[in-house]
Amino acid sequence: MLGTGENIRTGTSIASLKKAILDNLYYIQGRTPELATKNDWYMAVAYTVRDRMLRHFIHSLKRMQDAKVKIVSYLSAEFLMGPHLGNNLLNLGITDQTRQAAKEIGLELNDLLAQEEEPGLGNGGLGRLAACYMDSLASLTVPAIGYGIRYEFGIFDQEIHDGWQVEKTDKWLRLGNPWEICRPEISYEVNFGGHTAQYLDDKGCFRVRWNPHRVVKGIAYDTPVPSYRDDMVDMLRLWKSEAIESFDFQAFNVGDYYKAVDMKVVSETVSKVLYPNDEPEIGKTLRLAQQYFFVSCSLQDMIRIHLARGKGIETFHESFAVQLNDTHPSIAVAELMRLLVDEHLMDWDSAWQITGKTMAYTNHTLLPEALEKWPLPLFKRTLPRHLEIIYEINRRFLDDVRHRYPGDDGLVARLSLIDESGEKYVRMAHLASVGSHRINGVAALHSNLLTRTVLKDLYDLYPDRFVNVTNGVTPRRWIALSNPSLTALITRSIGDRWIRHFEDEIRKIEPLADDAGFRQEWRKIKRKNKARLAAIIQERTGIVPNPDSLFDIQVKRIHEYKRQHLNVLNIITLYNRIRKNPGQEIIPRTFIFGGKAAPGYFMAKLIIKLINSVAEVINTDQDVAGRLTVVFFPDFNVKSAQHIYPAAELSEQISTAGKEASGTGNMKFSMNGALTIGTLDGANVEIREEVGQENFFLFGLSAEEVHNEKARGYRPRDYYDSNPCLREVIEQIWSGYFSRGDAELFRPLVENLLNHDPFMLLADYQSYIDCQDGVSSAYHDQERWTRMSILNVARMGKFSSDRSIREYCDTIWNIKLTKGG
Numbered sequence: 001m002l003g004t005g006e007n008i009r010t011g012t013s014i015a016s017l018k019k020a021i022l023d024n025l026y027y028i029q030g031r032t033p034e035l036a037t038k039n040d041w042y043m044a045v046a047y048t049v050r051d052r053m054l055r056h057f058i059h060s061l062k063r064m065q066d067a068k069v070k071i072v073s074y075l076s077a078e079f080l081m082g083p084h085l086g087n088n089l090l091n092l093g094i095t096d097q098t099r100q101a102a103k104e105i106g107l108e109l110n111d112l113l114a115q116e117e118e119p120g121l122g123n124g125g126l127g128r129l130a131a132c133y134m135d136s137l138a139s140l141t142v143p144a145i146g147y148g149i150r151y152e153f154g155i156f157d158q159e160i161h162d163g164w165q166v167e168k169t170d171k172w173l174r175l176g177n178p179w180e181i182c183r184p185e186i187s188y189e190v191n192f193g194g195h196t197a198q199y200l201d202d203k204g205c206f207r208v209r210w211n212p213h214r215v216v217k218g219i220a221y222d223t224p225v226p227s228y229r230d231d232m233v234d235m236l237r238l239w240k241s242e243a244i245e246s247f248d249f250q251a252f253n254v255g256d257y258y259k260a261v262d263m264k265v266v267s268e269t270v271s272k273v274l275y276p277n278d279e280p281e282i283g284k285t286l287r288l289a290q291q292y293f294f295v296s297c298s299l300q301d302m303i304r305i306h307l308a309r310g311k312g313i314e315t316f317h318e319s320f321a322v323q324l325n326d327t328h329p330s331i332a333v334a335e336l337m338r339l340l341v342d343e344h345l346m347d348w349d350s351a352w353q354i355t356g357k358t359m360a361y362t363n364h365t366l367l368p369e370a371l372e373k374w375p376l377p378l379f380k381r382t383l384p385r386h387l388e389i390i391y392e393i394n395r396r397f398l399d400d401v402r403h404r405y406p407g408d409d410g411l412v413a414r415l416s417l418i419d420e421s422g423e424k425y426v427r428m429a430h431l432a433s434v435g436s437h438r439i440n441g442v443a444a445l446h447s448n449l450l451t452r453t454v455l456k457d458l459y460d461l462y463p464d465r466f467v468n469v470t471n472g473v474t475p476r477r478w479i480a481l482s483n484p485s486l487t488a489l490i491t492r493s494i495g496d497r498w499i500r501h502f503e504d505e506i507r508k509i510e511p512l513a514d515d516a517g518f519r520q521e522w523r524k525i526k527r528k529n530k531a532r533l534a535a536i537i538q539e540r541t542g543i544v545p546n547p548d549s550l551f552d553i554q555v556k557r558i559h560e561y562k563r564q565h566l567n568v569l570n571i572i573t574l575y576n577r578i579r580k581n582p583g584q585e586i587i588p589r590t591f592i593f594g595g596k597a598a599p600g601y602f603m604a605k606l607i608i609k610l611i612n613s614v615a616e617v618i619n620t621d622q623d624v625a626g627r628l629t630v631v632f633f634p635d636f637n638v639k640s641a642q643h644i645y646p647a648a649e650l651s652e653q654i655s656t657a658g659k660e661a662s663g664t665g666n667m668k669f670s671m672n673g674a675l676t677i678g679t680l681d682g683a684n685v686e687i688r689e690e691v692g693q694e695n696f697f698l699f700g701l702s703a704e705e706v707h708n709e710k711a712r713g714y715r716p717r718d719y720y721d722s723n724p725c726l727r728e729v730i731e732q733i734w735s736g737y738f739s740r741g742d743a744e745l746f747r748p749l750v751e752n753l754l755n756h757d758p759f760m761l762l763a764d765y766q767s768y769i770d771c772q773d774g775v776s777s778a779y780h781d782q783e784r785w786t787r788m789s790i791l792n793v794a795r796m797g798k799f800s801s802d803r804s805i806r807e808y809c810d811t812i813w814n815i816k817l818t819k820g821g
């Protein structure tokens with residue numbers, strides 16, 4: 001029986017949900033319960049949940065037609081949303097009813113949650129940040145559209161074979177995607193290649209026409225992004241590339257069927273696959289095509305929405321605040337100019353004003369080699385009209401620079417949008433900066449270093465444009481969804497307002513750090529989460545971790561600057577101590593690693609092999625049995641992350657100071673009660689400030705010390721020569737101790753450390769080891785450790801993405817928050 005007055009599509013009583021699931025199974029999946037597969041059931045439940053978002057979704061889209069409302073347009077080549085079902089149930093507040101409804105049908109909700117294949121449309125932190133920001137935008141009831149690419153294949157699935165990473169195609173769409181709504185009628189044409197022609201229009205004005213070589217079409221796929229327990233449902237609009245019909249036609253007319261099909265294949269290639277690098281790779285035409293493709297569709301869509309509000313094009317910036325998530329979408333500066341000047345016939349100066357007021361740019365990296373630049377010939381071949389526009393932007397920009405700094409040719413060359421120091425390149429960070437009214441870094445240290453290193457000249461020119469917005473993560477997915485037991489405990493203690501108002505409310509658990517009963521429950525929950533993770537690890541790897549050992553975890557992309565191999569040096573050091581003194585008492589530890597290496601990044605892949613090789617030796621050594629365990633958790637992604645963070649006790653944030661822009665995993669760990677061992681890098685600095693230095697394990701050189709040591713001429717070999725423990729560890733790796741006698745395998749890694757060590761592992765080694773000893777002794781005192789853990793969570797308010805979004809609204813988008821403030 002349905003609850004009184006309940007609708008089959010919207011009702012949230014157990015009876016309504018149950019009926020709806022069975023209905024959707026029949027009418028959407030075309031199955032009866034007897035024949036339904038697990039995926040059929042998952043789909044039926046997913047559609048049932050989606051139905052319950054649509055009323056608010058449609059209403060929110062209607063609100064976007066209101067000319068008074070400014071819409072945030074978050075342009076990002078990556079959105080790492082994670083599995084939708086659990087999160088949507090949570091945000092709608094119908095998890096318990098749905099669990100019960102499923103149960104009455106004979107289904108386990110957890111099995112259905114496990115059935116969902118996550119959309120891995122991102123590489124790491126940058127893509128996941130975009131997803132957290134979408135959650136906060138909706139929850140703060142800010143109208144927002146996330147614009148990106150609907151990659152057919154997301155980030156590869158990682159398998160481990162013989163200790164090595166093997167990449168497998170991610171076929172996430174294979175079984176269908178119930179969360180998206182395809183909108184074939186929302187589509188735009190995007191041009192590529194060809195040439196431009198100048199002409200005088202009927203008023204005698206100089207105009208440019210672009211005659212492209214190729215045209216593809218972008219189709220919108222919309223995914224609702226619900227707020228946490230509020231009416232707002234924002235939208236993720238991803239573009240899929242397709243062939244335009246006219247091309248098929250032409251070929252058909254001359255009877256060339258195969259050419260028509262070829263054209264279709266080429267067009268569909270644009271949104272085919274996510275580039276699996278978290279640093280850009282120079283010279284991939286397809287990547288530039290992807291960037292331009294999604295940016296052009298998105299800007300055309302925004303202009304359509306703006307004009308549909310009945311407003312003139314000259315007020316575009318009042319309708320949209322466009323945020324460029326790194327330089328990947330920075331072609332938007334030139335594309336908006338093209339649309340305004342060439343298509344909407346606006347004069348250059350007005351168009352430039354509007355562009356600057358609309359755009360803002362977030363930088364996510366300090367690694368100079370990671371700043372995107374495109375070889376000029378490639379750029380010209382792909383986007384001839386945009387190159388002309390960029391030249392014109394550059395001409396005016398550099399005139400201004402010359403005017404302000406007469407005679408400084410060096411400065412002009414450094415600031416130019418075109419790098420002419422050797423082979424010519426278009427500098428995308430410069431384009432983004434010149435075309436934006438705000439430029440931000442993602443943590444205080446990072447923003448500060450930006451103005452002193454990679455963007456220094458731009459900062460000197462436009463100091464008022466630079467601001468900091470420290471990253472944040474959503475406490476909904478990362479605590480309420482991932483850690484239900486902790487969520488229940490906190491809610492029992494301080495009520496449930498903390499989930500929505502994390503910034504102010506979570507602090508209320510601070511006094512409970514002194515409550516022995518609370519501490520005991522806290523520990524029980526951690527123990528339970530560890531046991532749950534241990535079971536998953538056993539299932540995935542065959543390794544059986546001891547749930548009473550200290551869970552010491554490093555999960556993130558594999559990169560030399562993140563220094564997973566420094567962690568390995570500590571593991572081997574501990575191992576050597578036990579070998580020499582088997583009877584000694586030590587705190588048992590389980591070291592867990594997870595993360596993907598870019599497929600072409602040799603050293604990162606070798607680090608994975610090293611971890612697995614060390615694991616093999618240590619895990620099978622009877623002398624250490626149960627005391628040290630090393631695990632490489634394969635295929636780290638959002639789904640597995642939700643099991644990993646809640647089980648962590650120690651969070652490894654050990655990048656070389658000055659290299660990690662912010663980090664966001666560091667926040668997820670700390671929010672789940674892990675203590676951090678870390679350097680003064682990225683947001684670690686602010687996390688330590690918030691939780692208190694006595695609740696944070698700090699080690700290593702500061703960014704400034706790293707800089708100075710390098711300036712003095714860093715010699716890693718000096719550290720090697722003078723530290724016997726370090727020497728022993730390096731020699732073991734070198735000699736084949738962990739590679740069955742193969743002394744060649746890890747040679748590139750060891751030689752790099754001894755001769756160059758660009759990330760200064762050897763300089764930080766002893767400080768890291770000492771700090772790890774401090775961790776062990778702190779862990780010895782479980783009451784003290786628990787107190788520190790509680791204080792970490794209590795003081796994480798600042799790192800809610802709600803706070804970040806509030807700051808973006810205030811200092812960048814000029815949007816007044818109506819609610820939740």
Ligand code: NBG
Nearest residue numbers: 125126364442660661662663664
């Ligand atoms: C990454 C940084 C991280 C940061 C995220 C989100 C890129 C280019 N940058 O430190 O490495 O947390 O961006 O800002 O992926």
